[in-house]
Amino acid sequence: QQPVQSPQAVILREGEDAVINCSSSKALYSVHWYRQKHGEAPVFLMILLKGGEQKGHEKISASFNEKKQQSSLYLTASQLSYSGTYFCGTDPPGGGADGLTFGKGTHLIIQP
């Protein structure tokens, strides 16, 4: 089942902080975060694994609450380059041959 992302869209001024949430109705083994700029392909940012291990991007952090089946992506002191659509992709504990299930995305606009 598709994870739910919130908010759907957010507009910030450069330097402000943003939080993007991803919630699943199923138990999760891992959550993957991607960013897609307009007209481009999604690019991998970060993976969060059950047990707390985090791998990925230097300037963006994330958390994974296994009990609540939620993940949050934190963008602090946002830069213009952070603009784009952010997707979470989820993977249940049993896995699946069909890979990750993606949310519908959160549109982030950073204004100067």
Added chain:
Amino acid sequence: NAGVTQTPKFQVLKTGQSMTLQCAQDMNHNSMYWYRQDPGMGLRLIYYSASEGTTDKGEVPNGYNVSRLNKREFSLRLESAAPSQTSVYFCASSATPRDTQYFGPGTRLTVL
């Protein structure tokens, strides 16, 4: 190391025409995927191939067929294009179904 490549980048078809979208990866990945992306719908899985020699339907397979030609290549065929298939098509690959997916640059298809 090109990653995931897709051809063509743009295509315009008339209703009823057929075409094949090509995808290749040079990362020695086992799993490959085809998605379509429409405004507000996120990434929807059309077909996937968990490993060489296997293919299976995703969320929106109607009107499409796929071929996993070898470990590197995974093609998507539209037998009789319809205007509802106007979309951006992304190919992706991952080492296993549970791993991070890497996306190609996309094919922008318009069906008139």
